[in-house]
Amino acid sequence: MAAGGTALAKPGAASQVWRWVMANFGSSWFLLGPLLAAYAPRRLFQTYFNLFLRRHARRLLNFVDPYVSIDFWDCPPVSRYAALQPLASAHDTTYEEVKAYLSSSCSEQDARELRAEGAKEGDGLVLSLNDGQDVADEFRGATLWWSSVPADELVVAHAAHHGQQQNTDHDGRRCQRLTFHRRHRRLVVDEYLPHVRRRGRDILFANRRRRLYTNNRTTGYSSAYDKTWSFVNFDHPTTFDTLAMDPDRKKEIMDDLDAFRNNREFYRRTGKPWKRGYLLYGPPGTGKSTMIAAMANYLNYDIYDVELTVVSNNNDLRKLLIQTTSKSIIIIEDIDCSLDLTGKRDGKKKPAAPTSPYELHGGGSEVTLSGLLNFIDGLWSACGGERIVVFTTNHVDQLDPALIRRGRMDMHIEMSYCGFEAFKTLAKNYLDIHAHRLFPAVEEQLNEVELTPADVAECLMTAKRAGYGEDAALEFLIQELKKKGAETKAAAEAAAAAEEAVQTNESEADNDDDDEYEYEEDAEDVEEEDDPESVIPADISKYLVAVNNIAGLGDLSSIKDLLGDIKKKRADAKEELQKMGTGAKEAAVEANLPKTENNEIEDVRKSKDART
Numbered sequence: 001m002a003a004g005g006t007a008l009a010k011p012g013a014a015s016q017v018w019r020w021v022m023a024n025f026g027s028s029w030f031l032l033g034p035l036l037a038a039y040a041p042r043r044l045f046q047t048y049f050n051l052f053l054r055r056h057a058r059r060l061l062n063f064v065d066p067y068v069s070i071d072f073w074d075c076p077p078v079s080r081y082a083a084l085q086p087l088a089s090a091h092d093t094t095y096e097e098v099k100a101y102l103s104s105s106c107s108e109q110d111a112r113e114l115r116a117e118g119a120k121e122g123d124g125l126v127l128s129l130n131d132g133q134d135v136a137d138e139f140r141g142a143t144l145w146w147s148s149v150p151a152d153e154l155v156v157a158h159a160a161h162h163g164q165q166q167n168t169d170h171d172g173r174r175c176q177r178l179t180f181h182r183r184h185r186r187l188v189v190d191e192y193l194p195h196v197r198r199r200g201r202d203i204l205f206a207n208r209r210r211r212l213y214t215n216n217r218t219t220g221y222s223s224a225y226d227k228t229w230s231f232v233n234f235d236h237p238t239t240f241d242t243l244a245m246d247p248d249r250k251k252e253i254m255d256d257l258d259a260f261r262n263n264r265e266f267y268r269r270t271g272k273p274w275k276r277g278y279l280l281y282g283p284p285g286t287g288k289s290t291m292i293a294a295m296a297n298y299l300n301y302d303i304y305d306v307e308l309t310v311v312s313n314n315n316d317l318r319k320l321l322i323q324t325t326s327k328s329i330i331i332i333e334d335i336d337c338s339l340d341l342t343g344k345r346d347g348k349k350k351p352a353a354p355t356s357p358y359e360l361h362g363g364g365s366e367v368t369l370s371g372l373l374n375f376i377d378g379l380w381s382a383c384g385g386e387r388i389v390v391f392t393t394n395h396v397d398q399l400d401p402a403l404i405r406r407g408r409m410d411m412h413i414e415m416s417y418c419g420f421e422a423f424k425t426l427a428k429n430y431l432d433i434h435a436h437r438l439f440p441a442v443e444e445q446l447n448e449v450e451l452t453p454a455d456v457a458e459c460l461m462t463a464k465r466a467g468y469g470e471d472a473a474l475e476f477l478i479q480e481l482k483k484k485g486a487e488t489k490a491a492a493e494a495a496a497a498a499e500e501a502v503q504t505n506e507s508e509a510d511n512d513d514d515d516e517y518e519y520e521e522d523a524e525d526v527e528e529e530d531d532p533e534s535v536i537p538a539d540i541s542k543y544l545v546a547v548n549n550i551a552g553l554g555d556l557s558s559i560k561d562l563l564g565d566i567k568k569k570r571a572d573a574k575e576e577l578q579k580m581g582t583g584a585k586e587a588a589v590e591a592n593l594p595k596t597e598n599n600e601i602e603d604v605r606k607s608k609d610a611r612t
């Protein structure tokens with residue numbers, strides 16, 4: 001307007017310009033003007049602006065306002081359909097991560113008006129900026145500002161700018177805005193934002209409530225609506241501090257877990273999937289399950305407890321794996337009892353006879369060793385990363401070596417009977433004592449007796465429940481250990497006696513076999529030498545003394561018959577002997593067998609007499 005005013009103030013000059021324009025462009029302007037006005041005045045202007053002016057305008061704008069902003073929108077609620085797609089449901093979590101990051105920054109910084117919301121999981125609170133508040137953040141020498149912008153404000157501005165209807169999709173949503181100088185653009189995009197996301201993820205992970213999952217029975221016909229895993233919150237109180245085991249071994253395991261957790265780059269560099277297998281083996285009650293709980297608490301991981309017997313086939317097993325999250329421990333307890341996994345890797349297992357209505361309708365598990373091996377370290381096992389697989393067993397020797405070879409089960413951990421160091425942990429847990437005058441006596445007994453930590457824990461619990469003090473509780477434990485020692489000794493003696501008896505019987509049986517062997521050889525010699533005397537070896541006289549009586553028979557065929565009969569009789573007698581107890585056996589050897597043989601010999605003699 002000011003320029004127009006000046007022009008009006010100088011009519012002479014203006015009319016001169018006008019005259020010049022009309023002289024040069026008058027005719028064509030009069031022709032084109034109405035056309036342009038009718039068809040494309042606005043478009044023409046936009047094109048002209050984009051081509052020639054925008055660059056200059058932008059330069060000017062940069063000069064006036066060199067700041068760039070990035071908005072992070074709250075995600076719309078996940079649709080029901082998306083929630084049913086396990087792989088697709090990984091919706092963008094950036095907003096949550098940014099908010100978690102800001103939550104920690106906000107509490108440290110001096111923003112005055114904050115908004116507090118309950119964390120989605122766990123008991124924590126998420127603090128965020130109230131509308132209109134902003135907070136500065138420093139990163140590698142750059143200053144950046146975060147502010148919370150109400151969605152309505154953004155929507156109105158956006159709609160006004162584009163001349164559109166207000167989009168109601170944004171209702172109730174919020175936006176976190178990051179503002180920074182344009183010279184930090186690369187730093188922000190390449191380093192700062194990944195840092196914010198990583199840190200936010202860590203905060204969300206630390207605040208979440210841990211879960212213990214178990215797999216639901218599958219039928220082989222699962223649909224997208226089937227829930228593969230069910231879960232409860234995992235609140236097991238066991239830690240490595242309360243786990244009773246040798247401290248050096250415990251430290252070794254903790255170091256191994258640390259090395260696993262902190263070595264993401266190492267796994268990436270070496271091309272190994274980021275996972276590790278642990279085999280826990282030992283007698284019942286030595287703390288295998290307790291160890292898993294301690295591991296989960298130490299790493300802050302979720303637990304997926306796989307019940308193999310309700311997984312119908314290898315395909316369903318793979319689906320289970322896909323639906324586990326990273327930072328988790330997948331366990332298969334009592335792997336030796338879970339399924340018959342001793343079959344050939346590729347061979348299909350022979351279906352067992354159905355034992356329940358479920359199995360009758362085709363519900364039995366067809367998971368094979370091969371399927372399980374793929375589950376542990378096939379291609380699918382690498383998805384997600386940061387996973388630990390744990391097998392437990394009471395009978396490590398019964399497992400297929402392929403299942404537990406190093407590389408699959410990287411660390412084999414033996415959980416053994418309670419030693420003195422382990423006892424000290426239990427004494428601290430249950431009696432709250434670190435040392436006591438009775439400890440040496442307990443140590444002495446523990447060196448003698450094999451008692452599981454579960455047994456020792458139960459003793460101390462019983463003493464505690466009975467209201468015993470420290471002295472009485474330890475005395476009680478010592479008595480229990482002595483009792484157990486006496487029982488063990490008696491059992492060992494009985495076992496040794498039984499063993500000795502078995503060995504005696506076996507050596508007797510061996511002697512018998514030797515006798516038979518020699519006897520057969522001698523009988524063959526008889527045929528050749530035709531000398532009945534030589535048939536009777538003297539050293540088997542214990543059972544065959546009566547045979548000497550027929551030395552004068554002289555009839556080879558009768559002797560052969562006799563030998564055959566005696567042999568059969570002895571075999572029968574031996575079989576009977578094996579069924580008898582030791583005392584009865586001796587009696588039979590002394591009394592029955594010779595008598596039987598004598599009778600037999602007598603019978604043969606009679607038949608011989610009859611023939612002659």
Ligand SMILES: Nc1ncnc2c1ncn2[C@@H]1O[C@H](COP(=O)(O)OP(=O)(O)OP(=O)(O)O)[C@@H](O)[C@H]1O
Nearest residue numbers: 242243244283284285286287288289290453454457
């Ligand atoms: N090493 C241990 N440290 C602390 N407590 C233990 C330990 N071992 C056993 N316990 C106690 O005994 C109970 C049973 O132990 P746990 O279930 O861990 O044994 P397990 O070896 O897994 O037995 P199973 O082979 O029968 O499953 C636990 O609840 C715990 O209270």
